[in-house]
Amino acid sequence: xxxxxxxxxxxxxxxxxxxxxxxxxxxxxxxxxxxxxxxxxxxxxxxxxxxxxxxxxxxxxxxxxxxxxxxxxxxxxxxxxxxxxxxxxxxxxxxxxxxxxxxxxxxxxxxxxxxxxxxxxxxxxxxxxxxxxxxxxxxxxxxxxxxxxxxxxxxxxxxxxxxxxxxxxxxxxxxxxxxxxxxxxxxxxxxxxxxxxxxxxxxxxxxxxxxxxxxxxxxxxxxxxxxxxxxxxxxxxxxxxxxxxxxx
Amino acid sequence: xxxxxxxxxxxxxxxxxxxxxxxxxxxxxxxxxxxxxxxxxxxxxxxxxxxxxxxxxxxxxxxxxxxxxxxxxxxxxxxxxxxxxxxxxxxxxxxxxxxxxxxxxxxxxxxxxxxxxxxxxxxxxxxxxxxxxxxxxxxxxxxxxxxxxxxxxxxxxxxxxxxxxxxxxxxxxxxxxxxxxxxxxxxxxxxxxxxxxxxxxxxxxxxxxxxxxxxxxxxxxxxxxxxxxxxxxxxxxxxxxxxxxxxxxxxxxxxxxxxxxxxxxxxxxxxxxxxxxxxxxxxxxxxxxxxxxxxxxxxxxxxxxxxxx
Numbered sequence: 001x002x003x004x005x006x007x008x009x010x011x012x013x014x015x016x017x018x019x020x021x022x023x024x025x026x027x028x029x030x031x032x033x034x035x036x037x038x039x040x041x042x043x044x045x046x047x048x049x050x051x052x053x054x055x056x057x058x059x060x061x062x063x064x065x066x067x068x069x070x071x072x073x074x075x076x077x078x079x080x081x082x083x084x085x086x087x088x089x090x091x092x093x094x095x096x097x098x099x100x101x102x103x104x105x106x107x108x109x110x111x112x113x114x115x116x117x118x119x120x121x122x123x124x125x126x127x128x129x130x131x132x133x134x135x136x137x138x139x140x141x142x143x144x145x146x147x148x149x150x151x152x153x154x155x156x157x158x159x160x161x162x163x164x165x166x167x168x169x170x171x172x173x174x175x176x177x178x179x180x181x182x183x184x185x186x187x188x189x190x191x192x193x194x195x196x197x198x199x200x201x202x203x204x205x206x207x208x209x210x211x212x213x214x215x216x217x218x219x220x221x222x223x224x225x226x227x228x229x230x231x232x233x234x235x236x237x238x239x240x241x242x243x244x245x246x247x248x
Numbered sequence: 249x250x251x252x253x254x255x256x257x258x259x260x261x262x263x264x265x266x267x268x269x270x271x272x273x274x275x276x277x278x279x280x281x282x283x284x285x286x287x288x289x290x291x292x293x294x295x296x297x298x299x300x301x302x303x304x305x306x307x308x309x310x311x312x313x314x315x316x317x318x319x320x321x322x323x324x325x326x327x328x329x330x331x332x333x334x335x336x337x338x339x340x341x342x343x344x345x346x347x348x349x350x351x352x353x354x355x356x357x358x359x360x361x362x363x364x365x366x367x368x369x370x371x372x373x374x375x376x377x378x379x380x381x382x383x384x385x386x387x388x389x390x391x392x393x394x395x396x397x398x399x400x401x402x403x404x405x406x407x408x409x410x411x412x413x414x415x416x417x418x419x420x421x422x423x424x425x426x427x428x429x430x431x432x433x434x435x436x437x438x439x440x441x442x443x444x445x446x447x448x449x450x451x452x453x454x455x456x457x458x459x460x461x462x463x464x465x466x467x468x469x470x471x472x473x474x475x476x477x478x479x480x481x482x483x484x485x486x487x488x489x490x491x492x493x494x495x496x497x498x499x500x501x502x503x504x505x506x507x508x509x510x511x512x513x514x515x516x517x518x519x520x521x522x523x524x525x526x527x528x529x530x531x532x533x534x535x536x537x538x539x540x541x542x543x544x545x546x547x548x549x550x551x552x553x554x555x556x557x
Contacts, residue, residue, distance in 0.1 A: 016511065017376045026380050038493075094348070095357045118493065122375050124360045129318065129348035138422035139318055141345045144486065154426065158486045159341040160437075160495075161258070164315065165426040172422075178476065178493060179486060214357035218370060218383040226518055229539035231530075235552040238524065238542050247501040247522050248443075248468060248557050 001148070001170075002057045003046045004110040005080065006101055007039040009064050009071040010121040023219040035071045038116025040078075041176040044183040045146060046114055047079035054148045055112075057081050061104055063097055065089050069199060076194035077186035083199035088211065092204070094122075096211040098130035103207035105135065110171065112153065117142050117175040128175035138168040142177040249278030249368070252306075252328060254321075254337040254346065257284065257292040259314060264440040265338035265395075267402035270299050272395040273336045274403070275365040279303040281332075282409075285324055285416065287314035293411045302409040308416035315425045316342050322349040323417040329354055329390065333368075339394040339496075340439075351392040358392045359384060361496075363399035377492040377515035397439055398498035398519055431485055438490070441471030443501045446490055446517070449477035450506025450527070450546060457483040460546070461505070464554045473497065473517075475507045491516035506546045509534030526550065 011017060011026075012034040018027045035043075049055040060075040061084040062068040072083035086100060105113065118125035132139035140146070140155025144163065147154040153168040158177045168174075186194070204211045232238045242248045251273040256263045266282070273280045280301055284293040285308040293307040306328070312320035325346075329335060335350060337343035339361045351358035363381070364372030370385045371393060438444060445465050451457045457478065465472045474484035476491055490497055492515040502520035507513060509525070509532055517523070518537050525538035528545050535541040542549060 011376070013512070017379045019380050026376060093357050095352060095355075098352060120377065120492065123377065123492070124358070125344050126348035126351070126358050126360060129345065130352035130358075132318070133322055133349035133352040136422075139345075139349070140423070141318070142341060157341075159428075160439075160487060161428075161430040162485065162487050163429045165428070166317070167424045167426050169422040177486075179480065214388050215359065215384040215386050218385050220375070220380050220382045223374070223378055223381050226523075226537045228536045229523075229541065231535070231541045231543060234544070235542065235549055235556055238540055238553070239556045241540055242501070242522070242524070242557075245522060 001055050001112060002059065002108065002110040003049065003055050004105060004108055004113045005042045005046050005058060005060045005075065006115050007043065007060055007062050007071050007075050008036045008119045009033050009062065009068045010036045010119055013037055013120055019220055019222050023221055025217065025220050033067065035074050036116050036119045038118060038176050040183040041178070041180050042114040042116050043075045043078050043080060044181045045176060048181065049148065050079065059084065059108055059110065061086065061101070063088060063092050063100055072199055073194050074186065076197040077191045078184060082197055084202060085199055086202045086204060088204050090211060091213070092211050093213055093215060094124050094126040095130055095214065096209060097127050098134055099209045100204055100207050101131050102134045103209065112170065112172060112174065114174045114176060117177055128173050132173040137171055137173050139173040140166050140168050141175040143174050144177050144179040146174055146180070249333045250331065251276055251278050251280050251334045251336055252332040253280060253282045254343060255282050255284045255292065255296050256338045256340045256342050257286060257289060259286045259289045259292060262292050262295045263338070263340065264402050265340050265397045266296065267299055268397040268400040269336050269338045269395045270301055270403040271400040272362065272365060274301050276334060276336070276368060278333065281306055283308065283325065283328070285313040285316060285321060287311060297409040297411050298405040298407050300404040300407045302407055304409050305411045306414050307411050308414050310416045310418055312419050312421055313416060316346065317421060317423055317425065318346050318349050319421040319423055320417065320419060321346040322353060325350050326353045334391040334393070337394045339396050343394045347392060347394050354390055354392065356388040356390050356392045357386065358394070359386060360394050361396045362393050363396050377512055378518070379511065396496055398496050431487060435465065436471045438471045438473055438495050438497050441499050443468045443470035444473045444497055444499045445470045445503045445505060446473035446475065446507060447478055447484065447505050448475040448507030449481055451478065451483055454483045460550045464550060467554055467557050475513050504534050505550060507534055508532045509537065
């Protein structure tokens, strides 16, 4: 089986973002960037499936600036086989990302695409589902377990009340949740090896997809700041204060 | 103008998230219809008909709708959208799963997790785990949005809309339901609970989590939440997780116990009305958002609190 894993370069999850004073967005200058954490989980899952012998080839693809090549190298160092960089300096919305990926899938013909359930920058949680719709493929979103058996993919999903398992026909889309696995750190030899793995460079235009934004940003602002309150000495004081507020 | 709202339910009861989504749809404007797609969901359709401001309820029945499988919901809803200018879904796992499929089929860029509406094309939504609020204007002819429940009050239940039964595509579809492990609990659901007690990694084990958190929650009639660290460590099930990628909550009272307060956790609870933090590390970031902070060993403070309330 061939697996495709799209990966996104985002602000590192430990960075405290700052809104620009002109309200045009958040400050990305000189900020540490990393692979979207959910995408790391996707790469890890693909690599584990390959290690189990269920997958022959893992192709990783990223849509973003030249530096997204580093994100692809990280995925290659984790165990992916080759990369495709679709280079653009524009912000590409999930719908356009899904349309580009649809075309990539047309060329690559994977039987499984594993995506992160959301990117931690725009928190949209859309691309996997949109891609599934465009391809008319089944989807297993928010996966905490993925099992391949008898030509089907069983996906256990984290849903509001607990866990739900679906059986998907292949080809299929899976989006990953936090508990699916714990991504590995690439070893130094694997990082060295990854430098020799091939990365194809493309542009959105090569796929004939219009990436013009459908949403225009009116402004980006700071959320209302919550002020720290007071420290209480002991449980008795806490209970007194909560009772006075009518909270208990 | 007309808006279609997707109801979130389990075939027996309608979730509060649906009422909140109707409130958001009212702010958008136009006639509001609610779609109840399920199996044996007649009671849910009747309940949806009582939501204030609803024009009519569309009730669709079928095996694939019992669990609201995304592929079936897409096949049902996409043709219905010919008659609507907007689709509003609650940002529950159902809404997050289903809605983008419909948006893609309509060639519309969805606006996820809206927290505010400024007219028929402009919406507010949090980005970067709520560390920035983005206002976006959509140029798409139809709007497809998911609604963050904590940002809107629940619509009342004094209405009496009509219920219209509609046909639903029967499939076959490319996914099938296998099983579900739903945590049975009499506790209030996190996203609608008035009080939440939430535990973190400092509790140390599942046994201690249960021993300390359950009696306190029982005493307060509270829902139980957890930090990602506590869920990852196996102290609490996944549906307890509060945060950027878990549940977004805004109860009257949120008691954070042994939670340090990573930004991803704060993203899920900082709109709570009163926040209490109990943590022995006085430098813990949770204290920066807490109305009442108690620097104490939770293993003695929590039983004492349970005793006192």
